[in-house]
Amino acid sequence: MDLVRHLQYFVAVAEHRHFGRAATTLGLTQPPVSQGLRRLETHLGLRLIERARDGAMVTAEGAALLPRARLIIEDSRRFLDDAADLLGAxxxxxxxxxxxxxxxxxxxxxxxxxxxxxxxxxxxxxxxxxxxxxxxxxxxxxxxxxxxxxxxxxxxxxAGPVVTLNRSVVLPAGHRAAKAKSPRAQMLSDLELATVPREANPAGYDLLLDSLRRRGLDVVIRPAATHRDVSAAVASGGCFGMATGGAPVHTGTVHRRMLVDEVAMRVRxxxxxxxxxxxxxxxxxxxxxxxxx
Incomplete structure (x- = not known):
C-alpha cells in the first residue's frame, strides 16, 4: 500500500468533509479516493471517516490520527524537496x-x-x-x-586509482645538503621534518616515517600543514620539508631532487x-x- 498517497486521501476528505471536493483538490475522480480511503481503514483496522449522503465526518479515531497524517505528508514533501536541492547543488x-x-x-x-x-x-x-x-x-x-x-x-x-606525484626536498639555502653535488639522506640528520601532523592521515604519516627510517633517518616532526608552513619552517634553518613540482622556491630555501621514492606523494x-x-x-x-x- 502507498501509505503517503492514502494518507493524502484521508487528509483531503477530512479537511473538505466531502469526497467529491477532496477528489477535485487532488486532481482525481471520486471513486479512487473513496476506494483508497477504505484500503487505509482496512489496513489500520480503524474507521477514520463516517460516510454520509451529503458529505463525510471525521471519527474520533480519525481526529486523533489526523495531525500525525499531516506531519507524515509534510515530511514526505520535505524529503523530496531536499533531494531536489541536493540534485540542484x-x-x-x-x-x-x-x-x-x-x-x-x-x-x-x-x-x-x-x-x-x-x-x-x-x-x-x-x-x-x-x-x-x-x-x-x-x-x-x-x-x-x-x-x-x-x-x-x-x-x-x-575511490579512484592512485597517482604518484614527484616531490622535491625543501632545504635551508645554506645547508650542506643544499650545496652538495649529490646530496645523501644522512646529510639531513641534523634537521627536523616539517610535514603534516599524524592526525591528518595516520596511514600516510607512518608510511613516510618508515620509508625514511629505512634510509637511516629517524626524524623529529615539526607540524606544517601547508607549503607556506613548510617554507617558513625550512627558511628558519632547522628543518627540511617536501614540495610538489609546481610549488614556488621561497627565499632562504632550495629544492633538491633526493629521496625520490621516499618523499613521492601518492594521491587519489x-x-x-x-x-x-x-x-x-x-x-x-x-x-x-x-x-x-
Missing part, C-alpha cells in the same frame, strides 16, 4: 584538496572541473583540509569529491557514493596525471 560543485598539493595543481583541477560542469562554467567551491577530514566530508556528502593522500581509509566513498580521488560524478573525476584525474609527468 551539483550545479555548484563543492570539492576538496589536501594542502600538500601546490597551488598550481589545485588551480588546474579547478579549471578542469569548471569546464566539466553542467552547465558549463558553473561555480566550483574549493575546500582545503587534511585527508581524514576530506574523506569524512565526502562520505557525508558535504563535498562531492576530493583529492586525498594515499594510503588512507576510504570506506564509504568511491574520492567521490560521494550514489552520484554520477564520473566526468568530474575524470577531469581531476587528467590534471593529476599531467602533474605527475
Amino acid at each position: 551539483l550545479h555548484v560543485l563543492r570539492w576538496g584538496a589536501t594542502p600538500q598539493l601546490d597551488d598550481e595543481v589545485v588551480a588546474r583541477c579547478v579549471d578542469g572541473l569548471r569546464r566539466a560542469m553542467t552547465p558549463a562554467g558553473a561555480p566550483v567551491r574549493t575546500v582545503t583540509a587534511d585527508t581524514v577530514q576530506l574523506v569524512s566530508d565526502v562520505r557525508r556528502g558535504v563535498l562531492q569529491l576530493a583529492v586525498v593522500e594515499h594510503p588512507t581509509l576510504v570506506d564509504g566513498v568511491i 580521488i574520492v567521490a560521494t557514493a550514489g552520484l554520477d560524478l564520473d566526468h568530474l573525476v575524470y577531469a581531476v584525474d587528467r590534471e593529476l596525471l599531467r602533474a605527475s609527468r
Whole structure:
C-alpha cells in the first residue's frame, strides 16, 4: 500500500468533509479516493471517516490520527524537496584538496572541473583540509569529491586509482645538503621534518616515517600543514620539508631532487557514493596525471 498517497486521501476528505471536493483538490475522480480511503481503514483496522449522503465526518479515531497524517505528508514533501536541492547543488560543485598539493595543481583541477560542469562554467567551491577530514566530508556528502593522500581509509566513498606525484626536498639555502653535488639522506640528520601532523592521515604519516627510517633517518616532526608552513619552517634553518613540482622556491630555501621514492606523494580521488560524478573525476584525474609527468 502507498501509505503517503492514502494518507493524502484521508487528509483531503477530512479537511473538505466531502469526497467529491477532496477528489477535485487532488486532481482525481471520486471513486479512487473513496476506494483508497477504505484500503487505509482496512489496513489500520480503524474507521477514520463516517460516510454520509451529503458529505463525510471525521471519527474520533480519525481526529486523533489526523495531525500525525499531516506531519507524515509534510515530511514526505520535505524529503523530496531536499533531494531536489541536493540534485540542484551539483550545479555548484563543492570539492576538496589536501594542502600538500601546490597551488598550481589545485588551480588546474579547478579549471578542469569548471569546464566539466553542467552547465558549463558553473561555480566550483574549493575546500582545503587534511585527508581524514576530506574523506569524512565526502562520505557525508558535504563535498562531492576530493583529492586525498594515499594510503588512507576510504570506506564509504568511491575511490579512484592512485597517482604518484614527484616531490622535491625543501632545504635551508645554506645547508650542506643544499650545496652538495649529490646530496645523501644522512646529510639531513641534523634537521627536523616539517610535514603534516599524524592526525591528518595516520596511514600516510607512518608510511613516510618508515620509508625514511629505512634510509637511516629517524626524524623529529615539526607540524606544517601547508607549503607556506613548510617554507617558513625550512627558511628558519632547522628543518627540511617536501614540495610538489609546481610549488614556488621561497627565499632562504632550495629544492633538491633526493629521496625520490621516499618523499613521492601518492594521491587519489574520492567521490560521494550514489552520484554520477564520473566526468568530474575524470577531469581531476587528467590534471593529476599531467602533474605527475
